[in-house]
Amino acid sequence: MVSHSGLRNLFCSADAVCFDVDSTVIQEEGIDELAKFCGVEDAVSEMTRQAMGGAVPFKAALTERLALIQPSREQVQRLLAEHPPHLTPGIRELVSRLQERNVQVFLISGGFRSIVEHVASKLNIPSTNVFANRLKFYFNGEYAGFDETQPTAESGGKGKVIKFLKEKFHFKKIIIVGDGATDMEACPPADAFIGFGGNVIRQQVKDNAEWYITDFVELLGALEE
Numbered sequence: 314m315v316s317h318s319g320l321r322n323l324f325c326s327a328d329a330v331c332f333d334v335d336s337t338v339i340q341e342e343g344i345d346e347l348a349k350f351c352g353v354e355d356a357v358s359e360m361t362r363q364a365m366g367g368a369v370p371f372k373a374a375l376t377e378r379l380a381l382i383q384p385s386r387e388q389v390q391r392l393l394a395e396h397p398p399h400l401t402p403g404i405r406e407l408v409s410r411l412q413e414r415n416v417q418v419f420l421i422s423g424g425f426r427s428i429v430e431h432v433a434s435k436l437n438i439p440s441t442n443v444f445a446n447r448l449k450f451y452f453n454g455e456y457a458g459f460d461e462t463q464p465t466a467e468s469g470g471k472g473k474v475i476k477f478l479k480e481k482f483h484f485k486k487i488i489i490v491g492d493g494a495t496d497m498e499a500c501p502p503a504d505a506f507i508g509f510g511g512n513v514i515r516q517q518v519k520d521n522a523e524w525y526i527t528d529f530v531e532l533l534g535a536l537e538e
Contacts (some may be wrong), residue, residue: 327482330411331475332404332423333504334429334445336512338436339398343424344378350384350392371423371468371495372461375446379459386454393431400435401511403529408436418442419478421471423495425459444474452521471499490532497521507532 335342344481348357350352360369360378372505376447378425408418422429422445429445448461459466475487490501492510500506508522511529519525526532 324450327416327486327488329408329417329419329478329487329505331419331421331471331478331480331487331489331495331499332408333471333496333509334420334432335424336492337496337509338401338420339432340401340402340512341398341421342382343398343428344375344382346398347384347389347392347425347428348378348382350396351388353381371470372466373419375423375459375466379448379456379486383456384448386448386450389425389427389448390441393428395492398428398432399527405436407529407532408438412437417482417484419444419446421465421499423465426438431450468495469498471495471504472502475499476502492518494518499505 318398332338335344342358345354345358348354348426353522357378357419360374360381411418418436420429420433421439421449422443424445426443426445426447429443430440433443444463444465446463446465448464449457449459451457463476464470467473471489471491475489478484479487485503486504488505488507490507490509491497491499493515494517497506497508505524508518508525509529510519510525510527514527
């Protein structure tokens with residue numbers, strides 16, 4: 314058990330910070346927005362709620378939701394053009410401040426790479442620092458499934474990505490910030506987890522996170538001390 318001041322020190326001395334994307338870096342859940350765009354919003358948001366609460370294995374929930382949505386390549390492109398995701402207030406400044414301090418910033422998401430890369434470009438995060446699920450399409454653009462070999466397609470996938478980052482880059486301290494059970498489960502191997510409730514509060518995370526914030530200003534403030 315690390316004290317609150319100990320966690321602040323860990324965050325301020327981290328050499329890498331990993332952010333979840335849906336309901337953390339952006340205000341929406343990307344898969345729910347895609348479902349809404351494709352006209353199957355209600356059924357899919359209930360599945361998302363169950364998956365985020367840890368009630369359903371992640372890959373099973375992802376497979377079921379995508380089977381309902383059946384998004385085409387054109388629909389994904391139109392979603393980004395017509396309803397781009399909204400960045401959570403404070404995230405742009407926080408990422409910029411971390412990068413100024415030469416901290417590596419990664420986006421690790423159970424969402425879709427095409428959407429997450431769009432978000433990364435807004436935050437000046439290179440696409441090589443993005444780990445997310447890849448949608449697959451047939452040559453005519455119709456939905457053909459998703460790449461099940463990506464670690465983020467599995468329960469426990471975020472932890473696998475963090476383990477990979479530690480092995481590849483020899484980071485001493487990695488922090489993960491996120492709103493969901495899948496983020497909390499990634500610590501360890503992450504050195505600390507910061508729960509984020511600025512867009513949606515997951516009770517399980519709020520009750521169990523040693524540091525729980527509802528605004529990125531708190532993390533910016535910690536860096537300025």
